[in-house]
Amino acid sequence: MHYCQSIMPTYEAEVEQHIIAATQHILKALGASKNLNDDFKRALTELDSHLSTMTMITESKGGGFSEIEEQLKHAERKIIRWESDPSFIWDSGPTEAIEYLQAVNAILTVIESSGGLSLSENGKPREIALQAKHALQRAMSRLEEELCHILFQHKQYFKPRYVSFHSCAEDVFYDKSFTSLEDEIVEETSQRDGEDRESVECSLDLVDPHVIPEIKSIANIMSASNYIQEFCEAFIGSRTEALYEYFSILEIEKLSIEDVLKLEWDSWNRETKKWMWAMKVIIRVYLASEKRLCEQILGDFGSVNSFCFIEISxxxxxxxLNFGQAVAMGPHKPEKLIRLLDMYEIMANLHLELDSLFSEDDGSFVRIEYHKLLRRLGDYARETFMRFGNAIASDASLHPFPGGRIHHLTKYVMNYMRLLPDYCDTLNLLLKDQDADESNAVVEIDNEQDFSSSTSCPMACHLRSITSTLESNLIGKSKLYKDDSLQFVFLMNNIHYMVNKIKDSDLRHFFGDEWIRKHIGKFQQHATSYVRATWSSVVSMLRDDGKTTLKERCRRFCLAFEELYKNQTRWYIPDLRLREDLQISISQKVIPAYRNFLGNNNSNVSDKHVKYATDDLEELLFDLFVGSPRSLRNSRRR
Known part of the structure; x- marks a missing residue:
């Protein structure tokens, strides 16, 4: 029995040696094949190295530690040699890298084997085990350096073509007050989010694909050595730094909440546009690519993969998100609304992709913060829109607007509203249910909008409320004119402008034909009221009252006409057709009466009393409302 026990270890060792030898023979046969790729050949080499070390351990079970000790010394020499070499192992070629990994495998095998040998507290096995563990620590430290170097040396960046988000809103609302906006600025040429989706929807190689196997080999050996945590720390540190560098490429600055709140309009507008672009590129491209990289390298290590991705990103x-939070903390200025809606829509369009990136429990806090900001931006945009009417109502003037022209407030409000139909779905959502939970607070943008019920949607109701507030404000501003006639011209100009802006844009779907007809009637009524208030009294001077002579009636008429001419050539009607229509209306009221006066009294009124011929008078009427005073000194007599 004792004899059998003594020969069992020797027998088991021989069996193991035969199995290992057979496996090595198979590996050599596979290695001779020309159809294997480099990755597979590298794996075969590493496995062969490990089997060679196992052979040494198997032989050592028959007696002594001399071969183990010799193998350890050989591995140590490889480790120590690179400690004094300033160059990097993987830069020196695949052979050096494989030999280094073989040395680490040999050390690992020594550590594994020492656990199965007869150890005495202060004996040789313990000494070898401690020596092997110390050598392993040194090797792991070196591999961390190699990993960081490979990641740094082979990182790759891209700079996607910048695409503006909403060109029709570029730098339009640039002032706290309702200052003048040139109509040419506001063009119907918006670029919606979906139009540039393809330009940033792709996955890229953030690290040169050729070095992925090398990084994986380091991950595998460090994991086998129980140093996966150290690998992760080095990997996370390198990739986090690369992501910060990419922020610089996208020209994204780290701004505190205080910094954002202090930004002037131009800077604020510029930073929000960069933020929107960065959100799309970082989430849709960079983080998607980063997650793929983590899966390529750490996909076989379970939760380590998702942990590293979350820590990196x-x-x-x-x-x-902090920038977005800061934006949503500022005052509700009307000029910010378009940018706020852009920010909201971009986050809404990206929320599914972000949820997918951070789908694991460890990433739930990122999802929560994202949806909190999405909801907050929606609330902030809605409140800003709701307060727009209050801002219009409170816009006071101390002096009448020169010449009865179109007021800056009217231009601002109407050009502002012309940008809003593109945001119909979003605004309807935000206005419809102010208490919507985040599951309902996401909208997909649809450029092919259905306007069949547009006039009754929440946005349409609010737009009509805004124009009603604007009309009330304009009526108040018209009372600043001492001349009643100029009040009518001012209201006619401004309501006509409102109607044209609505009729000639997508706003018409939200106001409807009835609103347009009603307001056409309003500015026409103001025109009629102007003609009646201004010219009826002038024409009445030509009538025979039984008291005034023909000469006096003619003189009074000419004086009244000249006074009106002097004033009303300064007044301005910018719309040429509206101006001509009003000039024709005046002519139709004045010229027939003047012609009849001259015709009926031709024999009783001498030429010296008739200052203007009918044709001269008619021609002078077409000088009215041109916005610059005209002289009557060169009037033509016939």
Whole structure:
């Protein structure tokens, strides 16, 4: 029995040796094949190295530690040699890298084998085990350096073509007050979010694909050595730094909440546009690519994969969200609304992709913060829109607007509203249910809008409320004119402008034909009231009252006409057709009466009393409302 026990270890060792030898023979046969790729050949080499070390351990079970000790010394020499070499192992070629990994495998095998040998507290096995563990620590430290170097040396960036988000809103609302906006600025040429979707929807190689196997080999050996945590720390540190560098490429600055709140309009507008672009590129491209990289390298390590991705990306995502939070803390200025809606829509369009990136429990806090900001931006945009009417109502004037022209407030409000139909779905959602939970607070943008019920949607109701507030404000501003006639011209100009802006844009779907007809009637009524208030009294001077002589009636008429001419050539009607229509209306009231007066009294009124011929008078009427005073000194007599 004792004899059998003594020969069993020797027998088991021989069996193991035969199995290992057979496996090595198979590996050599596979290695001779020309159809294997480099990755597979590298794996075969590493496995062969490990089997060679196992052979040494198997032989050592028959007696002594001399071969183990010799193998350990050989591996140590490889480790120590690179400690004094300033160059990097993987830069020196695949052979050096494979030999280094073989040395680490040999050390690992020594550590594994020492656990199965007869150890005495202060004996040789313990000494070898401690020596092997110390050598392993040194090797792991070196591999961390190699990993960081490979990641740094082979990182790749891209700079996508910048695409503006809403060109029709570019730098339009640039002032706290309702200052003048040139109509040419506001063009119907918006670029919606979906139009540039393809330009940033792709996955890229953030690290040169050729070095992925090398990184994986380092991950595998460090995991086998129980140093996966150290690998993760080095990997996370390198990739986080690369992501921050990419922020610089996108020209994204880290701004505190205080910094954002202090930004002037131009800077604020510029930073929000960069933020929107960065959100799309970082989430849709960079983080998607980063997650793929983590899966390529750490996909076989379970939760380590998602842990590394979340640690790499969370700080940058939260940095972007912090900017959005700061924006949503500022005052509700009307000029910010378009940018706020852009920010909201971009986040709404990206929420599914972000949820997918951070689908694991460890990433739930990122999802929560994202949806909190999405909801907050929606609330902030809605409140800003709702307060727009209050801002219009409170816009006071101390002096009448020169010449009865179109007021800056009217231009601002109407050009502002012309931008809003593109945001119909979003505004309807935000206005319809102010208490919507986040599951309902997401909208997909549809450029092919259905306007069949547009006039009754929440946005349409609010737009009509805004124009009603604007009309009330304009009526108040018209009372600043001492001349009643100029009040009518001012209201006619401004309501005509409102009607044209609505009739000639997508706003017409939200106001409807009835509103347009009603307001056409309003500015026409103001025109009629102007003619009646201004010219009826002038024409009445030509009538025979039984008291005034023909000469006096003619003189009074000419004086009244000249006074009106002097004043009303300064007044201005910018719309040429509206101006001509009003000039014709005046002519139709004045010229027939003047012609009849001259015709009926031709024999009783001498030429010296008739200052203007009928044709001269008619021609002078067409000088009215041109916005610059005209002289009557060169009037033509016939």
């Amino acid at each position: 969370k700080a940058s995502v939260l940095c972007l």
